[in-house]
Amino acid sequence: MKLTRGTFLAGVLGEFTGALDHTALFDLWSNWSLAQGPIVVGEPPAIELPLQDKSLRFAVIGDNGTGARPQYEVGSLMAKTRAKFPFEFVLMMGDNIYGRKSKSAFKRKFEDPYKTLLEDGVKFYASLGNHDDPNEIYYQPFHMGGKRYYNWKSGNAEFFALDSTYMNPAQLTWIEEKLRESSAAWKFCFFHHALYSDGRFHGPDLDLRARLEPIFVKYGVAVVFNGHEHFYERLQPQKEIHYFVVGNSGQLRRGNIRPGPNLAKGFDTDQAFLIAEVVGKEFYFQTISRSGNTVDSGMIPLHR
Structure with missing residues (x-):
């Protein structure tokens, strides 16, 4: 079926009359957005x-798996950015695949938007969000190895992916053990729900913070990446830990940041992604909007 503005509006009406479920409506919207012309960035x-x-160079995206035009535009700009800054892998903050989870959906919402990066051998390391299917852990391009939480080392850094939607005692025991055993200078944790956030819609997950933050502090976690909030935010350091929210690589909730005392930098007017570089005891970052502007950048020294 050719998707036109009228088809899309008919789908919206169908949602209100019960003729379309939520996932079908979401996919209809994303398909309609792609039908509006070629992707140009x-x-x-x-x-x-x-x-x-x-x-060590990598990128960070979150809440990206819409299959809609902004995701494709971000993916194209990431590929262009990599020509100037050859990052090795990409961290994903969850909500990797919105809407339906068919084989064709994985192609349209992941493989196609990042086609150039994947063909160039860039690896994607996913964490699970609240809109994800737990079976995504078996999808090889997400490099989760069939596990909801996992870790790996690269250079003088170690990365720990967590499943913040189902933070059970077994996972808490696992992350404490792995952090205790780690000899890496830089310890990066990434997962979906934000421990700190100035978002109006969600805000910080205080229960999750109470369980995870003491472990992070005890074992010297330097940087935490989250998503869930559909914007970009960098927080003031909390107990010597630097928190980033990167939840606008596909989704966007405009005007959703409510500035508070913990806000260091916020951006909620366009989609974005982050690139990062670890050089010895220094961590550099740069956040780039879909329109190709730098919205935040800086350097964080290792304090531990």
């Missing part, structure tokens, strides 16, 4: 990271 901004030899 501008050039990335000047890279503000050091690009040191043998440094």
Whole structure:
């Protein structure tokens, strides 16, 4: 069926009359957005990271799996950015696949938007969000190895992916053990729900913070990446831990940041992604909007 504005509006009406379920409506909207013409993006901004030899480089996206035009535009800009800043892998903050979870949906909502990156051998490491199917842990391109939570080392850093939707005692025991055993200089944790957030719609997950933050502090976690809020936010350091929210790589909730005392930088007017570089005892980051502007950048020294 050819998707036109009229078809899309008919789907909306169908939702209100019960003729369409929520996932069908979501997919109808994303298909309609793609039908509006070719994906064209501008050039990335000047890279503000050091690009040191043998440094560790990666990117971060979150709440990206819409299959709609903004996701494709971000994916295209990421590929252009990688030509200037060759990152090795991408961390995913969850809500990797919205709507239906068919084989064709994985292609349209992941494989196609990041086709160039995947063909170039860039690995994606996913965490699960509240809109994800737990069976995504078996989808090989997400490199989860059949596990809801997992870890791996790269250079002088170690990464720990958690499932914040189902934070049970077994997972808490696992993360404490793995952090205790880690000898990495840099410890990065990433998962969906934000421990700190200035979002009007969700806000911080205080229960999750009470369970995870003491473990992070005890074992020297340096940086935590989250999603769930559909914007970008960098928080003031909390107990020497640096928190980033990157939940607008596909979704966007405009005007949703309610500035509070913990806000260091916020961006809620466009989609975005983050690139990062670890150089010895320094962590550099740069956040880039879908329109190709730098919205945040800086350097974090290792304190531990």
